[in-house]
Amino acid sequence: MKRNFKMTIKYDGTRYQGWESQPGVDMTIQGKIEKVLSRMIEEERSDDVNRDEKGSTDKSGGKNADEAGVKLMASGRTDAGVHALGQVANVHLDTTMSAADIQSYMNQYLPEDIAIEDLKDASERFHARYNALGKTYRYTCYYGDSKPVFDRKYVTVLDQHPDIKKMRQAAEYLIGTHDFKSFCANPRMKKSTVRCVDSIEIEKDGPYIRMYFHGNGFLQNMVRILSGTLLEVGFGNMTPQRVGEILEAKDRKLAGPTAKAQGLCLMKVDY
Incomplete structure (x- = not known):
């Protein structure tokens, strides 16, 4: 069952084309984070398959963010070149990993100009944009x-x-x-x-x-x-x-x- 996670993000927006993922544009904050989360989910699934198949090493074709069901919802979109110390987003993930392990994984693989300051389980109905006051x-x-x-x-x-x-x-x-x-x-x-x-x-x-x-x-x-x-x-x-x-x-x-x-x-x- 998918769990909802709330994360606080800081980033240097200098080299990015804004927050929002765009078709054909690799340099977005959302795109970079979703790519890392998709990789994490695929690795976890592959590990589960390997255990089930007693040592099989088949990790065929990692999925993109949409195929892996990873979609970040931010409090709002920042434009190209804009920075953040306290951007908030939520994401539903099908994972058994702890929030602390997810945060650690993300910070290990994200670019140096993006960091997850905090990540924790949130209520199923929490929405970073619609619940913002x-x-x-x-x-x-x-x-x-x-x-x-x-x-x-x-x-x-x-x-x-x-x-x-x-x-x-x-x-x-x-x-x-x-x-x-x-x-x-x-x-x-x-x-x-x-x-x-x-x-x-x-x-x-x-x-x-x-x-x-x-x-x-x-x-x-x-x-x-x-x-x-x-x-x-x-x-x-x-x-x-x-x-x-x-x-x-x-x-x-x-x-x-x-x-x-x-x-x-x-x-x-x-x-």
Whole structure:
């Protein structure tokens, strides 16, 4: 009988084409994890067959993820180049292995830029996406005299220093339940674009500027568009009040640019 497992995943998204598996695309986070899990299941099945057949070594043709019945369900899809410290996914597996052994196996065979931080048995009905109550994202910028040599893949380098006070003023207009259509990359989205943003915190730490967004869910590229818009305010290209007007207009063309993917990290998913 299949068991449901909940896993917390961290990854460096630099060289991947996002989370979601895509036909003909090998470099996705989901694809890499499903490939390792499929291999694990096939090895376990082969071992069972070998024991039943008293030493037979036939391990004919490993199956792909779909054939092996391995399908990860994530809390949400991260785009190409986006990182995660707390992505959550669940998967149903036909295995007798313990959660600890599964986690150990996965970390042994996954690429070095993907790691399973936690893995445990979950209730049969647990779903990483539908049961999620909220998410926290962090967007990190850098403005300094020297280059961020060692964390250049995880920050967006700015060519001018933004006004943090004005950015915080602008962020106040975004707190609460609103229609965030102006901050959605998909203009043809048929589902509701109403979301609740509980908090936006903007911190200055030396040359680093970090924006933390917490809400019940986010639209396609929403956090990056919000970040790009707040930076426009910081650069003096729009007033804090203008952000409220853009929100009410429900027009993506009025908002700021989509900030670069490399500065974004999914920090935590609430359940």
